[in-house]
Amino acid sequence: MAATGLRRGDGRARLHRIAGARVAFEPFTRASVTSLQAWFRAGAALERDGQRGAAHFLEHLLFQEQPARFGGRGLGAVIEDAGGTVNAWTSHDHVVVHATVPSASFDSALAAVTTCVLGACPAPEVVE
Numbered sequence: 001m002a003a004t005g006l007r008r009g010d011g012r013a014r015l016h017r018i019a020g021a022r023v024a025f026e027p028f029t030r031a032s033v034t035s036l037q038a039w040f041r042a043g044a045a046l047e048r049d050g051q052r053g054a055a056h057f058l059e060h061l062l063f064q065e066q067p068a069r070f071g072g073r074g075l076g077a078v079i080e081d082a083g084g085t086v087n088a089w090t091s092h093d094h095v096v097v098h099a100t101v102p103s104a105s106f107d108s109a110l111a112a113v114t115t116c117v118l119g120a121c122p123a124p125e126v127v128e
Helices: 054-061 075-081 103-119
Strands: 014-018 021-025 033-041 085-090 094-102
Touching (some): 033 103, 054 085, 054 094, 075 085, 075 103, 094 103
Antiparallel strands (some): 014 021, 085 094
């Protein structure tokens, strides 16, 4: 997915919709790297009895190898192959994925992160 609709250069933040997600974008042209974060509402405060730890488990599933995507590789391998780093954390209210990549890899990093966040589909044996 290309980052179409994102305007760069004037330093003003904009909000866009990409693949059903709200994306805030603020250009910063004085660096040759790009950082992006994906935040979604999932965390301990939203879990019920019997679901405790589900958000943290979901965070870890985002990094599992995806047989149908990325040539069977996981998100970490995709971002690292683009010359970047990726990590995630879980809070009381959110799961957050963040990546930093060379600016030339922004489109592919955005596609990889949004694919994992919006369409995570781990193999059943991983969930068991």
